[in-house]
Amino acid sequence: MDDSHPEDEAEQGAYWARRAQLLNAAVDHVAGHGIADLSLRGLGAAIGVSHRMLIHYFGSKEQLLVEIVRTSERRQRDVLSRLRLEPGLSPADVARLLWRQLTAPRLAGQQRLFFEICGHALRGRPEAALVLEGLVTDWLEPLVAAEVGAGADPALARNRARLGLATVRGLLLDLLATGDRAGVDAAMEEFLRLYYGSE
Amino acid sequence: MDDSHPEDEAEQGAYWARRAQLLNAAVDHVAGHGIADLSLRGLGAAIGVSHRMLIHYFGSKEQLLVEIVRTSERRQRDVLSRLRLEPGLSPADVARLLWRQLTAPRLAGQQRLFFEICGHALRGRPEAALVLEGLVTDWLEPLVAAEVGAGADPALARNRARLGLATVRGLLLDLLATGDRAGVDAAMEEFLRLYYGSE
DNA sequence: TCACGACTGTACCAATCGGTACATGGCGCA
DNA sequence: TGCGCCATGTACCGATTGGTACAGTCGTGA
Numbered sequence: 001m002d003d004s005h006p007e008d009e010a011e012q013g014a015y016w017a018r019r020a021q022l023l024n025a026a027v028d029h030v031a032g033h034g035i036a037d038l039s040l041r042g043l044g045a046a047i048g049v050s051h052r053m054l055i056h057y058f059g060s061k062e063q064l065l066v067e068i069v070r071t072s073e074r075r076q077r078d079v080l081s082r083l084r085l086e087p088g089l090s091p092a093d094v095a096r097l098l099w100r101q102l103t104a105p106r107l108a109g110q111q112r113l114f115f116e117i118c119g120h121a122l123r124g125r126p127e128a129a130l131v132l133e134g135l136v137t138d139w140l141e142p143l144v145a146a147e148v149g150a151g152a153d154p155a156l157a158r159n160r161a162r163l164g165l166a167t168v169r170g171l172l173l174d175l176l177a178t179g180d181r182a183g184v185d186a187a188m189e190e191f192l193r194l195y196y197g198s199e
Numbered sequence: 200m201d202d203s204h205p206e207d208e209a210e211q212g213a214y215w216a217r218r219a220q221l222l223n224a225a226v227d228h229v230a231g232h233g234i235a236d237l238s239l240r241g242l243g244a245a246i247g248v249s250h251r252m253l254i255h256y257f258g259s260k261e262q263l264l265v266e267i268v269r270t271s272e273r274r275q276r277d278v279l280s281r282l283r284l285e286p287g288l289s290p291a292d293v294a295r296l297l298w299r300q301l302t303a304p305r306l307a308g309q310q311r312l313f314f315e316i317c318g319h320a321l322r323g324r325p326e327a328a329l330v331l332e333g334l335v336t337d338w339l340e341p342l343v344a345a346e347v348g349a350g351a352d353p354a355l356a357r358n359r360a361r362l363g364l365a366t367v368r369g370l371l372l373d374l375l376a377t378g379d380r381a382g383v384d385a386a387m388e389e390f391l392r393l394y395y396g397s398e
Numbered sequence: 399t400c401a402c403g404a405c406t407g408t409a410c411c412a413a414t415c416g417g418t419a420c421a422t423g424g425c426g427c428a
Numbered sequence: 429t430g431c432g433c434c435a436t437g438t439a440c441c442g443a444t445t446g447g448t449a450c451a452g453t454c455g456t457g458a
Binding site (some may be wrong): 214217248249251 | 437
């Protein structure tokens with residue numbers, strides 16, 4: 001065992017830069033090929049290093065998976081934070097914008113990975129377990145805050161936010177499974193009509 | 200290779216009875232322990248046979264997984280068909296009844312397995328691929344038929360059915376992840392209010 | 399120039415996997 | 429009773445896995 005990182009965290013040198021680069025490449029590969037039958041050798045060959053290096057930089061497959069899940073989660077949340085909200089948009093329009101972002105074909109691999117990780121997390125796999133905590137609550141709070149800020153009753157807003165989140169996830173799963181974008185979009189429009197009232 | 204089943208399908212002897220018994224035990228075990236890291240040896244030890252027997256009765260791990268997925272799917276659908284619909288129930292009450300059935304703690308393992316299989320299917324795993332076809336359409340048609348039978352516009356009924364199915368699945372995932380039954384139930388009530396109108 | 403330390407690859411290990419060959423046991427039938 | 433067939437278990441095989449030991453490469457400072 002000759003593996004020890006030169007500086008202990010919180011300092012970016014060539015080591016951590018390389019590590020971050022490998023991690024990003026790993027997430028890309030996993031988003032495209034799945035996490036279920038991932039092997040260090042296969043991943044290494046795909047991103048151009050030996051499996052030895054993955055162990056070197058991440059300690060073990062388990063820890064690598066933890067980092068992959070965490071990074072994938074952060075990417076997912078960035079979709080929300082990158083929303084450019086022009087003033088004057090109705091809540092329904094904001095929701096439409098977010099929906100279009102989430103269902104962009106470019107993110108399909110990432111979304112598949114999300115459901116795949118959910119499946120693993122529901123089985124208590126440690127690398128995915130931390131996702132379960134934030135799977136609902138992390139998304140609920142900003143949504144609730146938005147509705148309450150618009151003058152809604154907090155308790156009702158919480159139920160509505162939870163409902164909206166669940167519906168988006170359900171329709172996303174539908175879209176990934178069937179690929180029927182028109183049908184799923186129509187169902188989403190119907191939901192927005194119910195949710196924000198007819199227009 | 201000395202494996203050949205005595206009669207070719209469509210005849211139930213001791214062979215097929217034993218096979219069905221093993222399959223049911225396998226589905227039970229998989230519902231409780233997951234399908235991701237299933238091994239023939241581990242499964243065999245859990246249900247009291249050698250892994251050799253699983254190969255004997257199912258040909259290969261792949262075919263066993265196909266049968267497990269199919270059986271689990273059939274069980275899931277049986278929940279719907281076992282609904283005893285007393286006349287005089289409002290559509291919202293029927294939905295509530297179905298929701299309570301689907302979220303019964305007894306079925307939690309089965310529901311986890313459902314999402315786990317979805318994750319595998321989205322990656323093109325052949326044993327789960329056949330699920331993707333029926334994941335939406337198989338459930339949509341009876342729901343659409345029910346709404347159309349009640350006098351709804353067919354196109355609108357399709358969108359509404361698709362929406363309802365997605366919402367149920369999304370809330371089910373929420374429930375499995377958070378275990379917050381009260382919160383998820385409240386969100387479901389909010390959905391029913393939007394869906395069927397206030398009462 | 400030389401030594402040192404970080405980075406990386408090759409070769410290897412024990413464990414486990416799905417699948418197979420072969421031996422055993424127990425039942426029905428003549 | 430003895431023959432044969434089917435169910436089952438044991439032992440094994442090659443492939444693959446995560447992880448490790450060791451050696452080589454290369455830039456850098458004395």
